[in-house]
Amino acid sequence: MSASAQTQMRNLQGNHACALAAVAAGCRFYAGYPITPSSEIAERMAGELPQVGGVFIQMEDEIASIGAVLGASIGGVKAMTATSGPGFSLKQENLGYAMGAEIPCVVIDVMRGGPSTGMPTRPSQGDVMQARWGSHGDTVVIALVPDSVAEIYSQTIRAFNLSEQLRVPVVVLIDEIIGHLVETVAVPAPESLTLIDRKWADSPVDTFKPYAINGDDVPPMPRPGAGYRTHTTGLTHGEDGFPTQDPVLVAPMMDRILGKLERHRDLVDCFEAIDCEDAEILVVAYGITARAARRAVRRAREQGLRAGLFRPVTLWPFPEQALRSAAASAKTVLVPEMNAGQLCWEVERVCAGTPIARLNRVDGEVITPQQIEQQIMDLAAHE
Amino acid sequence: MSSAEHSDFEIRDYLRTDLFPHFMCPGCGHGIALRALLWALHELGISMDKLALVSGIGCSGRTAAYVDTNTMHVTHGRPLAFATGLKLARPDLEVVVITGDGDCLAIGGNHLIHACRRNLDLTCVMLNNEVYGMTGGQVSPTTSNDRFTTTTPLGNHEPVFDACELAAAAGASLVGREITLQTPSLKDLFRAALSHRGFSFVEVISDCTEIFGRKNDLGNSTEMILKQKSAIRPESYGNVVDQPFRPGNWSTGILARNERPEYGTNYREHIAAKLAVAVKGHR
Numbered sequence: 001m002s003a004s005a006q007t008q009m010r011n012l013q014g015n016h017a018c019a020l021a022a023v024a025a026g027c028r029f030y031a032g033y034p035i036t037p038s039s040e041i042a043e044r045m046a047g048e049l050p051q052v053g054g055v056f057i058q059m060e061d062e063i064a065s066i067g068a069v070l071g072a073s074i075g076g077v078k079a080m081t082a083t084s085g086p087g088f089s090l091k092q093e094n095l096g097y098a099m100g101a102e103i104p105c106v107v108i109d110v111m112r113g114g115p116s117t118g119m120p121t122r123p124s125q126g127d128v129m130q131a132r133w134g135s136h137g138d139t140v141v142i143a144l145v146p147d148s149v150a151e152i153y154s155q156t157i158r159a160f161n162l163s164e165q166l167r168v169p170v171v172v173l174i175d176e177i178i179g180h181l182v183e184t185v186a187v188p189a190p191e192s193l194t195l196i197d198r199k200w201a202d203s204p205v206d207t208f209k210p211y212a213i214n215g216d217d218v219p220p221m222p223r224p225g226a227g228y229r230t231h232t233t234g235l236t237h238g239e240d241g242f243p244t245q246d247p248v249l250v251a252p253m254m255d256r257i258l259g260k261l262e263r264h265r266d267l268v269d270c271f272e273a274i275d276c277e278d279a280e281i282l283v284v285a286y287g288i289t290a291r292a293a294r295r296a297v298r299r300a301r302e303q304g305l306r307a308g309l310f311r312p313v314t315l316w317p318f319p320e321q322a323l324r325s326a327a328a329s330a331k332t333v334l335v336p337e338m339n340a341g342q343l344c345w346e347v348e349r350v351c352a353g354t355p356i357a358r359l360n361r362v363d364g365e366v367i368t369p370q371q372i373e374q375q376i377m378d379l380a381a382h383e
Numbered sequence: 384m385s386s387a388e389h390s391d392f393e394i395r396d397y398l399r400t401d402l403f404p405h406f407m408c409p410g411c412g413h414g415i416a417l418r419a420l421l422w423a424l425h426e427l428g429i430s431m432d433k434l435a436l437v438s439g440i441g442c443s444g445r446t447a448a449y450v451d452t453n454t455m456h457v458t459h460g461r462p463l464a465f466a467t468g469l470k471l472a473r474p475d476l477e478v479v480v481i482t483g484d485g486d487c488l489a490i491g492g493n494h495l496i497h498a499c500r501r502n503l504d505l506t507c508v509m510l511n512n513e514v515y516g517m518t519g520g521q522v523s524p525t526t527s528n529d530r531f532t533t534t535t536p537l538g539n540h541e542p543v544f545d546a547c548e549l550a551a552a553a554g555a556s557l558v559g560r561e562i563t564l565q566t567p568s569l570k571d572l573f574r575a576a577l578s579h580r581g582f583s584f585v586e587v588i589s590d591c592t593e594i595f596g597r598k599n600d601l602g603n604s605t606e607m608i609l610k611q612k613s614a615i616r617p618e619s620y621g622n623v624v625d626q627p628f629r630p631g632n633w634s635t636g637i638l639a640r641n642e643r644p645e646y647g648t649n650y651r652e653h654i655a656a657k658l659a660v661a662v663k664g665h666r
Contacts, residue, residue: 067464
């Protein structure tokens with residue numbers, strides 16, 4: 001095996017790792033708008049894409065960026081944009097279009113402090129609920145939340161695969177800290193990667209229904225130019241793709257679109273459970289906060305406390321069953337997060353009956369292992 | 384235009400007639416504009432398989448769905464953004480945007496000026512009926528002065544956008560305007576726009592009879608269209624009706640044209656040249 005075909009150890013900044021992973025995943029179109037702290041992703045894509053025959057374009061605003069991404073994806077090209085909180089807000093309407101019309105796309109949100117302009121250069125985990133509920137109406141979206149530069153690389157590739165496979169927008173929520181962190185990444189050889197492309201329509205043109213409900217949750221996409229001449233719309237549509245408000249047609253279409261992630265839990269779910277089997281105090285944490293929690297749980301164990309960590313990697317749809325199993329022996333669940341309390345309510349819903357404790361920071365500083373360890377100690381002392 | 388070409392064109396060959404009855408009100412000018420566009424595509428021999436019609440929200444946005452081609456009905460104001468991504472990803476497609484005065488000049492205004500500046504090979508058709516028809520007749524950036532709409536109950540006091548001047552100033556490399564009554568001229572303008580390599584902007588003076596016309600006592604569709612004609616060419620047709628439909632004299636035909644590098648071609652050539660230099664530099 002030649003050296004180039006092997007895994008390469010590289011020191012990469014998180015945002016650069018994201019861009020390189022996107023290119024490795026087959027992304028050939030990027031449209032974006034400058035925003036701190038995500039701009040390095042656009043800058044790296046501007047350098048990388050031309051070398052692989054792709055297109056980079058800096059658009060006039062955040063809305064145009066996601067619009068162009070969706071246009072490129074309808075055209076058949078894997079496409080991505082990256083942003084941060086304020087830009088993520090602006091993209092929500094078109095993200096909803098991607099959900100309804102089932103257009104694959106990847107959106108990176110390098111989170112910063114909010115609300116509003118907030119703290120552009122400081123970390124936050126304030127977009128967790130925006131990722132789930134940011135667009136109007138009922139939504140269907142996958143959100144991934146990596147906790148290291150290496151995981152940014154692997155989860156960005158996974159984001160493209162899931163998006164193509166399930167025809168849903170996939171959001172990668174990156175903590176500002178990890179986006180700007182430089183860590184060693186084992187970059188896999190390109191030929192070792194498993195890359196998934198969307199299913200393309202290849203059935204006869206005359207009878208093709210672009211949104212057929214035939215037992216397969218994810219209909220194949222018609223490639224423009226291949227003769228299918230289909231209609232793509234954000235309006236509620238029937239199997240033929242044309243607008244309808246007929247409840248008889250709308251109900252099964254909405255059931256299919258809104259239910260497809262639930263029916264593909266096997267592909268979507270991804271989490272890490274550490275020392276959960278006998279844990280009496282279960283910490284549920286994600287992203288950079290999970291790194292602090294991992295250390296805090298280890299220290300608590302060293303002091304004889306039954307602590308465990310449950311870390312969702314796929315944040316949405318929420319890994320309900322996995323958390324319920326992990327929390328089976330928990331007397332208290334602690335949810336540290338860098339916001340005023342967002343995921344804690346989802347955890348409370350899933351772990352109904354178990355007391356939930358919160359640990360929140362909104363001052364632009366990370367939650368430290370010491371803070372989490374101290375709270376574990378306090379909770380143990382009060383039991 | 385020869386009569387043979389005209390007789391050769393059958394609009395129903397290009398429509399999804401199974402979707403009829405269509406969505407438009409009686410007297411609406413949008414159908415005439417669509418006819419002229421399809422006529423131009425027919426004369427140019429553009430394959431419906433290779434065409435992509437991208438439209439926004441509003442009455443204008445609904446017209447695209449009736450054409451038997453690749454149609455994309457996207458979010459309000461954003462068809463130019465979607466079309467930009469589509470054309471860059473798929474230069475082999477002929478990408479045409481259908482938009483309205485509200486979609487293009489109000490909520491989508493930022494996309495319009497930057498699409499003009501870039502000069503990507505798109506054809507943007509703006510159907511201007513002076514009003515937000517679908518939402519019930521609110522004032523738009525092109526509503527004439529003193530006109531009544533549901534949000535200007537005392538008459539419109541806002542200044543009016545001249546979309547063609549805006550597009551030309553922002554750099555669109557072909558800009559034109561026509562009224563629906565002059566269907567062959569409108570078809571020829573579309574032919575010029577579709578044949579042009581670069582961003583072309585065509586404003587169609589359409590009419591909203593049911594909502595805007597009724598609210599302003601402008602008469603039936605025929606009367607509205609004739610008034611448009613008198614407003615646009617008063618020296619020739621000023622005797623048709625007494626009162627011009629619009630204040631001022633609107634010029635029609637091709638209003639601006641320049642040959643600038645087309646964005647997509649320029650992008651690809653620029654990158655090829657720079658990468659070649661970079662490779663040479665590494666030797």
